[in-house]
Amino acid sequence: MLKLEDINKTYNIGTVNEAKLFADFNLTIEQGDFISVIGSNGSGKTTMLNIICGSLAIDSGRLLSNGNDISRLKEFQRAKFMGRVYQHPDMGTCPSMTILQNMALADNKGKLFGLTMGVNKKRIDFYREELSRLKLGLEDKLEVKVGSLSGGQRQAMALLMSTMTPLEYLILDEHTAALDPKTSEIIMALTDEIVREKQLTTIMVTHNLRHAAEYGNRLLMMHEGQVIMDKKGQQKTETKVDELLDIFNSISVECGN
Amino acid sequence: MEAVLSIIIGILEQGFIYGVMALGVYITYRILDFPDLSVDGTFPLGAAVTAMLLTKGTNPYLALLAAIAAGALAGLCTGIIHVKFKVKDLLSGIITMTALYTINLRITGRSNLAFFNENTIFNSGIALWIPQSCRIVVIAILLAIVVKLVMDWYLHTKSGFLLSACGDNKTLVTSLAKDFGKVKIVGLILANALAALSGAILCQQQRFFEISMGTGAIITGLGSVIIGMNIFKHMTFIQGTTAALVGAVVYKGCTALAIALGLPTTDMKLITAVLFLAVLVINSREKGDKRA
Known part of the structure; x- marks a missing residue:
């Protein structure tokens, strides 16, 4: 369970550009939730x-993970129990290293990066098996550098790599936004499969209203630093894309654009 | 004919000695994308440590190890200045380099230190098994190859993977629950240890230390790495470490050629600088490189 308690965040404090985004923001994410935002x-x-994730410091408030205060943990320390897939496919892989080396790196997360060989040959079959789930034929290209793969292929690898080791939370940051429609569907289906299989508590930010309606068990709509809609379970299942679109438009009208 | 041969041997000696430093620069510049100017201080640091120890009768191989340790320590300083104190990469190197100028003087006690009668790696121990005419070049090549092989091995370990990942994509290092600042520090330690080793070998070869011997070292290192990468850019099976070594030999070949064509040896630094500029210009013309 992840709890955000009384979070305050203001950008550019003390300048003319000061902008308060979060004022006493609260959110509780239950174990096993798959939330679309x-x-x-x-x-x-x-x-x-x-x-x-800890890539941005808060002004005040607390983050609790299963009751433990994690607000003071640095981003890399939180990464031990969090996986994150970014919008840009380049963020989740190493372009100058091969597919095999990338898989080996991800496989070693949370362990010592010492002076033993980077690729454990005994794990290669497992990597092949995992890669074959992507149905992109990457399992036969282990020696190919990741930099020469397409954006969709890299994003699929990024997803696989970020979920390879045991995790508490999976953070998806518009992870299908930079992909073409077809690839985006493939990645989304794969995401759902992995989340179900590993029973990951997942927070997915997306601009794709259909994905938001279709996937997950909870739906949040945010506006000016507040949650203005929170639908769970049955309520969420009944939510239609058109309905979301209407609410979206009404917010925009209120803002005058 | 004999004159040509001696020039070629001289180029190989210098190339492989400076090549060890080029291997270090390969780590910072190519793998970490960190322009580390500390090398201008750590190269003579290695020489200063060696000169000081040899005049005290220390085993010449032990002196090399001491130089490596001193270089590593200096690299650690640059790393801490950059990572912990958040000083820009270029400035961190300049700070270390400037501080080392004084430290190098303190180590040797003066700006020149010659030791023509002491044992060096080129005139004692296993060197005696090699014919005198090619002792220096054989030992220089052997040392450079050993360093290259160790580095190739290291880059294939988990720690080496993390180093490569750090230069490629810092976000991924964070995702792997590792502090990329620490990884950078490791890279700087290794690079400066190699620069100091290179300075120590050169010092043993020329049998004297001179405070300004490091000026422009980073230029030679960067030039070597960039030339090497360009020579082998269409041959991806050639390792980067091999390219750096070959680049160093070519770089030293070019400067030797300029001297052989009649320029005075006092023009060395100018030649080095102009040659580096030429390499950068050619490099950026060819591919519009953003780093040039």
Whole structure:
């Protein structure tokens, strides 16, 4: 369970550009939740993810993971129990290293990076098996550098790599936004499969309202640093894309754009 | 004919000695994408440590190890200045380099230190098994190859993978629950240890230490790495470490050629600088490199 308690975050404090985004923001994420988060630009979706992951410091408030205060943990320390897939496929892989080396890196997460051989040959069959789930034929290209793969292939690898070791939370930061429609569907289906199989508590920010409606068991809409819609279970299942679109438009009208 | 041969041997000696430093620069510049100017201080640091120890009668191989340790320590300083104190990469190197100028003087006690009668790796121990005419070049090549092989091995370990990942994509290192600042520090330690080793070998070969011998070392190192990468850019099966070594030999070949064509040896630094500029210009013309 992840709890955000009384989070305050103001950008550019003390300058003319000062902008308060979160004022006493609260959110509780239950174990096993798969939450889709939607909202317009500047609504605070990505800031929330950055706060959860520790890439952005908060002004005040607490983050509790299963009751433990993790607010003071650095980003790399939180990464021990969090996996994150970014919007840009380049963020989740190493372009100058081969597919095999990338898999080996991800496989060693949380362990010592010492002076033993980087690739454990006994694990290669397992890597092949995992890669074959992507149905992209990458299992036969182990020696190919990741930099020469397409964006979709790299994003599929990034997803696989970030979920290879045991995790508490999976953070998906518009992870299908940079992909073409077909690849985006493949990645989304794969995400759902992995989340179910590993029973990961997942927070997915997306601009794709259909994905938001279709996947997950809870749906949040954010606006100006607040959760303005929170649908769970049955309520969420009944939510239609058109309905979301209407609410979205009404917010925009209120803002005058 | 004999004159040509001696020039070629001289180029190989210098090339492989400086090549050890080029291997270090390969780590910072190519793998970590960190322009580390500390090398201008750590190269003579290695020489200073060696000169000081040899005049005290220390075993010449032990002196090399001491130089490596001193270089590693200096690299650690640059790393801490950059990572912990958040000083920009270029400035961190300049700070270390400047501080080392004084430290090098303190180590040797003066700006020149010659030791023509002491044992060196080139005139004692296993060197005696090699014919005198080619002793220096054989030992220089052997040392450079050993360093290259150790580095190739290291880059294939888990720690080496993390180093490569750090230069490629820092976000991924964070995702792997590792502090990329620490990884950078490791890279700087290794690179400066190699620069100091290179300075120590050169010092044993020329049998004297001179405070300004490091000026422009980083230029030679960077030039070697960039030349090497360009020579082998279409041959991806050639390892980067091999390219760096070959690049160093070519670089030293070019400067030797300029001297052989009649320029005075006092023009060395100018030649080195102009040659580096030429390498950068050619490099950026060819591929519009953003780093050039």
